[in-house]
Amino acid sequence: MQMPAVVLLSGGLDSATCLAIAKRDGFSPTCIAVDYGQRHRCELESAKNIAAAFNAELRIVSVDLRAFGGSALTQDIDVPKHRDESAITSEIPVTYVPARNLVFLSLAVAQAEVLGAQDLYIGVNQLDYSGYPDCRREFIESFGAAANLATKAGVEGTALRVQTPLIDLTKAEIIRLGTELGVDYGLTVSCYDPSDEGLACGACDSCQLRRRGFEQAGVPDPTRYA
């Protein structure tokens, strides 16, 4: 019997690759997608399609982060476009959603505990990471320690492991690995500001990092741009 694992699936490129890695590692993954009031809601449709492609269960959990405000991804603040590369990787941008990965990981821990899963996959990446503090290894390690103290499983000695297989990879390396593992990146959406039809803007930080990744990987970019 395959062991359970929880995979945080956003509908984007990184988390789709994570799901493929969890399958490669022999797990039976339950995917969690979070409906947090994001304006790029088409990513939830992408998450459904990606989970289906890997024959994995998907649970969509609703949490209304808009109640707190404070991010271009959940409020009516303009998404920055055409920023240069040094700005993309050095500043914390307005697209940062306060405590998003902290909240998402906590929800994943709740699901892991109910399933009896010890492994929890998240596609964070500290190289091409858009300057978000909650994508760094030191945060993930610290969170893992807290999660093990929070839970019945941790208290009873069954430690949770937060798996971050992409953390030190470049976007190009992620794309090459995912391509080998059969990820259909045409199903994934990375854009922070897609059209109503789900077409990528091509200009936000996320689109720029993604486009450059495909170029550097030498893999055809299946993204549908507006």
Add this chain to the structure above:
Amino acid sequence: MQMPAVVLLSGGLDSATCLAIAKRDGFSPTCIAVDYGQRHRCELESAKNIAAAFNAELRIVSVDLRAFGGSALTQDIDVPKHRDESAITSEIPVTYVPARNLVFLSLAVAQAEVLGAQDLYIGVNQLDYSGYPDCRREFIESFGAAANLATKAGVEGTALRVQTPLIDLTKAEIIRLGTELGVDYGLTVSCYDPSDEGLACGACDSCQLRRRGFEQAGVPDPTRYA
């Protein structure tokens, strides 16, 4: 100008006392109540009344923990009644909601970051704590470290402080302190299995701990029992 703080308010006795302490400490509190699909939903009404009594803002955040299953508080599992005291304080009961405080604290951190609040109050208590692992000091301290690594504020050097003023108090001490600070415990609901009219069952773990607390504090118990 008063400093902002975030207070996790459940509608119960402990968190109402925490709110009173945050006010005493000179903060302007924003309260967060979480609608997580709990069957004792009357506690959200209690949270509204308690926040109003302290003239504090309340934001109710919805997150559907029922999607994960696994607890008598969110599923159709019987709430244990008339357990003896040693069982109440030594075992992790079925009323434990997986990763609940981890999720709630993460939501509070998101709110704190948006408000620019450095202080976050939670009414956890490791004495009369019903055996929940996420009420222990070691968890809270570990979580605080992770939260500071997760957030823009933490990265920029403005550390969050997770305040747990009740952590070493007995239920009786909490009740005495709150009474001094003007908490109207008649507004609070602790029962895990109240009637539709919000009357307490008097027999679940939470009712037993509460009733004993009033007795030991020598304070009249305003609880409306079924």
